[in-house]
Amino acid sequence: MVNSGFLTTNSSNSPNAISNLLIPPAGAVQLRDGKTYFVQLPTFLEAETTINRTYAGGATYYFAIALPKNMGEPLQNLEIFQTEGFDTVDFILNDTVAYLQTPSGDRVAVNSKTELVPNQDRGKLTVTFDPPIPANNELNSKLIVGLRPVRNPRYDGVYLFGVAASPQGDRPNSQFLGYGRLHFYNPRH
Numbered sequence: 001m002v003n004s005g006f007l008t009t010n011s012s013n014s015p016n017a018i019s020n021l022l023i024p025p026a027g028a029v030q031l032r033d034g035k036t037y038f039v040q041l042p043t044f045l046e047a048e049t050t051i052n053r054t055y056a057g058g059a060t061y062y063f064a065i066a067l068p069k070n071m072g073e074p075l076q077n078l079e080i081f082q083t084e085g086f087d088t089v090d091f092i093l094n095d096t097v098a099y100l101q102t103p104s105g106d107r108v109a110v111n112s113k114t115e116l117v118p119n120q121d122r123g124k125l126t127v128t129f130d131p132p133i134p135a136n137n138e139l140n141s142k143l144i145v146g147l148r149p150v151r152n153p154r155y156d157g158v159y160l161f162g163v164a165a166s167p168q169g170d171r172p173n174s175q176f177l178g179y180g181r182l183h184f185y186n187p188r189h
Contacts, residue, residue, distance in 0.1 A: 036169030039072025047180025
């Protein structure tokens with residue numbers, strides 16, 4: 001993966017799959033300055049990895065977000081950024097998984113596009129949903145986003161990933177939701 005510039009990839013699924021499960025978005029929540037806000041914030045639940053050995057390939061890092069009954073605005077994107085860890089984790093941008101999961105366990109694929117926005121230390125991943133996740137969540141679904149690293153970090157320890165959500169709009173106000181904590185182990189120690 002290239003760590004410079006602005007990379008864009010697509011993960012295409014049925015764009016109408018979400019609308020079949022959820023009610024269309026509620027009215028806009030927009031201030032005079034043009035910024036859009038959530039009425040109720042999504043809640044970060046947890047992060048987990050399928051493989052927690054250092055330097056292993058084939059892992060997926062899952063981030064679970066609880067969606068409130070009425071966010072007030074559709075969810076346009078999630079930002080996921082590494083804030084702690086001895087090694088920088090690089091991701092395979094065109095291999096992101098996103099879906100809504102109902103309490104019964106049913107999954108509905110969500111069309112998403114993942115971009116790497118470089119910053120001073122580490123890149124920030126932006127997962128944009130197209131169409132946005134509707135503001136009304138009548139089925140009490142949660143959003144699951146799975147990111148696939150090129151490989152797990154080389155060094156063991158705790159790695160923290162910040163998660164923020166942005167509503168739909170020309171000037172969305174991004175809201176920090178919390179930290180996902182992943183712990184990697186060296187099998188030789």
